[in-house]
Amino acid sequence: MALLTKKDASLILDPLADNNPITIQVLGICSALAITAELKASVVMAISVIFVLGVGNVVISLMRNVIPSKIRIIVQLIVVATLVIIVDQVLKAFAYELSKTLSVFVGLIITNCIIMGRFEAFALGNGPWKSFLDGIGNALGYGVILIIVGFFRELLGSGTLFGYKVLGDPVKMTGLYSTGYENNGFMIIPPAALIVVGIIIWVQRSRNTALIEDN
Amino acid sequence: MAINTEKNTYTVIFACIMVVVVGSILAFLASSLSDKIKENERFEKQQNILYAMGVNENQDEGSVNFIPTDRVEGEFSNYIKEQLVIEGDQITQDDEAYLIDMKKQLSEMKNGTTPRLPLLIGEKENKKFYIIPLYGKGLWGPIWGFAALDDQMVVQGVYFDHQSETPGLGANIKQRYFMDDFTGESILDGAQYSGIAVAKGNNDPLNNTKDDNEVDALAGATITGNGVSAMISQSVNLYKGYLETIRAK
Numbered sequence: 001m002a003l004l005t006k007k008d009a010s011l012i013l014d015p016l017a018d019n020n021p022i023t024i025q026v027l028g029i030c031s032a033l034a035i036t037a038e039l040k041a042s043v044v045m046a047i048s049v050i051f052v053l054g055v056g057n058v059v060i061s062l063m064r065n066v067i068p069s070k071i072r073i074i075v076q077l078i079v080v081a082t083l084v085i086i087v088d089q090v091l092k093a094f095a096y097e098l099s100k101t102l103s104v105f106v107g108l109i110i111t112n113c114i115i116m117g118r119f120e121a122f123a124l125g126n127g128p129w130k131s132f133l134d135g136i137g138n139a140l141g142y143g144v145i146l147i148i149v150g151f152f153r154e155l156l157g158s159g160t161l162f163g164y165k166v167l168g169d170p171v172k173m174t175g176l177y178s179t180g181y182e183n184n185g186f187m188i189i190p191p192a193a194l195i196v197v198g199i200i201i202w203v204q205r206s207r208n209t210a211l212i213e214d215n
Numbered sequence: 216m217a218i219n220t221e222k223n224t225y226t227v228i229f230a231c232i233m234v235v236v237v238g239s240i241l242a243f244l245a246s247s248l249s250d251k252i253k254e255n256e257r258f259e260k261q262q263n264i265l266y267a268m269g270v271n272e273n274q275d276e277g278s279v280n281f282i283p284t285d286r287v288e289g290e291f292s293n294y295i296k297e298q299l300v301i302e303g304d305q306i307t308q309d310d311e312a313y314l315i316d317m318k319k320q321l322s323e324m325k326n327g328t329t330p331r332l333p334l335l336i337g338e339k340e341n342k343k344f345y346i347i348p349l350y351g352k353g354l355w356g357p358i359w360g361f362a363a364l365d366d367q368m369v370v371q372g373v374y375f376d377h378q379s380e381t382p383g384l385g386a387n388i389k390q391r392y393f394m395d396d397f398t399g400e401s402i403l404d405g406a407q408y409s410g411i412a413v414a415k416g417n418n419d420p421l422n423n424t425k426d427d428n429e430v431d432a433l434a435g436a437t438i439t440g441n442g443v444s445a446m447i448s449q450s451v452n453l454y455k456g457y458l459e460t461i462r463a464k
Contacts, residue, residue: 037383037435068226075233082237089244093251096259096284103378154383163277171421186434188383 004133011133015141017208021114022145023201024211030112030148033193035108040162042150045105050136051084055114057081057135060123067124077110077121084109116143148197149196157187222327242418258284260313261291262391267361267374268295268337268344277391297336301457303329317350317359337363344371345461347454349448352436355379358446364402366461370411373397375443396422396430402447404428408455410448438455 004012021027035041059079060067067075091099098194109115118138123131154160159177161165168175170183186192205211219225237247262281264273270290282290309440309458320330337344344363351358360375373394380386389395397460400411408442414429422430451458 035382037381041382066220066229068220068229070221070226070232074230078233078237080449083239085241086244089248091250094254096255105377158383185434 004078005104007180008130009051010132012137012140015134017141017143017204018211020141020145020204021138022142023204026116028112028142029115029194029197031105031108031112032149032197033141033190035105036150036159036193036196037153037188038152038163039147039154042143042178044101044147046146047108048087048105049112049114049142050139052109052206053086053117053118053139055135056080056083056115056122057118057123057131057185058128061120061126061128061131061167064124064142072124073116073120075099079119080115081110085165096109096190096195102139114138132166138179148200155191159183224450226334226390252401255284256316260286261287262336263374263376264313264346264361265290265294265401267346267372268294268339268363269372270339273391277417279389279391279394294336294337294339296338298389299334299336301332304456306457307332315348317348317449318357330453334454334457338420342438345458347450349373349450351377351442351449352379353380353388353442354385354436355381358439358442359445362397362402362447362450364458366464367401368403368408368458368462369399369401370397377439380439383418383435384433385436387433388439388443393430393433399425400428400430402428402451408448408451408458412444412448415440 015021017027022032031045035045056079060076063075063079084106088099088103118135122134126134139205151161153165159165161169165175167181168177169176220229247280262284265282265287268281272280274280281287282379294311295313298309300307300309300312300315313335315331315333320332324330329440335346337346343366345366346361346363349360349362356378358375358377358380359375360374365369365371375388375394377386377388379434380388397411402408402410409428411433412429415432416428417429419427419429420431
C-alpha cells in the first residue's frame with residue numbers, strides 16, 4: 001500500500017483480526033445479538049457504523065485539544081447523536097425507503113460501545129487522519145463479524161440469505177427440505193448469536209495462540 | 216495550548232457553546248427538511264392504503280412493491296372514492312381524512328374525547344373496499360397498518376408496518392408471506408366482531424382454513440404477533456358501528 005505507511009495500514013488491518021472489536025475487545029456485543037437474525041440487517045448496520053465511526057472519530061480528534069476532560073463523555077455522546085440524527089433526517093428527505101430500513105438502527109448506533117470506546121481510547125489522543133483510519137478499521141472489524149454471524153443465523157434459522165430461499169421452500173418441501181431437513185428455530189433468537197460469536201472466538205484463538213491470555 | 220481546559224468556567228462555557236451550536240444545526244436541518252419529509256410521509260400513507268386494497272406493483276411471490284411515488288398521488292385519487300371521518304354518530308366527508316394520526320386519536324379517546332376516525336372507501340373493478348387504519352403496540356415500539364374489507368367484512372388485503380421490531384423476527388410482519396395470509400379471513404366470528412388472531416398452534420401453516428379467524432404466527436415473534444391481534448381487534452371494535460351499517464345494506 002503506497003498510500004498508507006505501514007503503521008497507518010495496521011490501524012485498518014489490526015481490528016479486522018488480531019484486535020477485533022467484537023471477538024478480542026468484546027465491545028458492541030449488544031447490537032451483534034440484536035440485529036444479526038438477518039444478513040441484510042447486518043450489512044446495513046455495518047455500513048452505518050463505518051460511516052458514523054469514521055466521521056465521528058475525525059470530529060472528536062479535531063476537537064481533542066479543546067474538549068474539557070470533565071465532560072468529555074457527554075461531548076462524545078452529543079457528537080454521535082448529532083451525526084446519527086443528521087444522517088437520519090437527510091435520508092428521510094432524500095432516500096425515504098432507505099431511511100425506513102435504517103430507522104431501527106439509529107438507537108443502536110448511538111449506544112454502540114465500539115463508537116464511544118474508540119472515541120475515548122483513540123480519537124482523543126491522535127490526529128484526524130489516524131483517527132479516521134482507526135474508525136474505519138474498527139467498524140470494518142465489527143462489520144465482518146456481524147456479517148459472519150448474520151450469514152449463519154439466517155441460513156440455519158430461516159433457510160434464506162438476503163431473503164432468498166437458498167435451501168428450498170420449507171412449506172412446499174422442496175430442495176433440501178425434501179430430505180427431512182428443518183430450519184433450526186433456535187438460530188433466530190438472540191442467544192444463538194452469542195454461541196456463534198463464541199465459536200468464532202474459539203476458532204480465532206486456536207489458530208492464533210498468542211491471543212490467549214495467561215491466567 | 217494557552218487555554219486551561221480543566222477550569223470550571225471553561226467547562227461551563229464549552230458546554231453552552233456546544234449546546235447552542237448542535238441545537239442550531241439540528242433545528243436548521245429539521246426545519247429546512249420538514250416539508251420534504253412530510254411529503255414523503257404522505258406518499259407513503261397513500262402507497263400503504265393502495266397496497267391494502269390490492270393496488271400495487273407486486274411481480275413475484277416474495278416482494279412488496281408499491282406504486283412509485285411519482286404516480287401515487289394520481290392513482291390514489293383514482294381509486295379512493297370517498298374519505299369519511301366518523302366522530303361518534305356523526306359522519307362527515309374530508310379529503311384529508313387519510314392523514315389523520317391514529318395515535319393521537321386513540322390517546323384522545325383514552326382522555327374521554329370522541330376520536331375522529333378516518334375510513335376510506337375505495338373502488339376497484341366495480342368492487343367496493345372499506346379501508347380502516349390500524350394502530351397498536353409491538354414489542355419495541357408502535358406497529359400500524361391498513362386493512363381493506365369488503366361489504367361482508369372479509370379481508371381483501373392488509374398492509375402492516377412497524378417502527379422498530381426486531382429484524383428477522385417481529386419485523387417480518389411486513390413480509391408478503393405474513394400479510395398475504397390475512398386475505399380472505401373474516402373479521403366476523405358469527406355476528407361478533409372478533410378480528411383476526413395471530414395464533415401459534417392453529418396447525419394451519421399454509422392458512423388453508425379461511426373461516427377460523429386465525430393466521431399462522433411468526434416463530435420467535437410472539438409479542439409482535441399478539442400486538443397485531445390486539446391491534447386488529449381494537450380497530451375493528453372502534454369501527455363496529457359503521458361497519459354494521461355497511462353489512463346491513
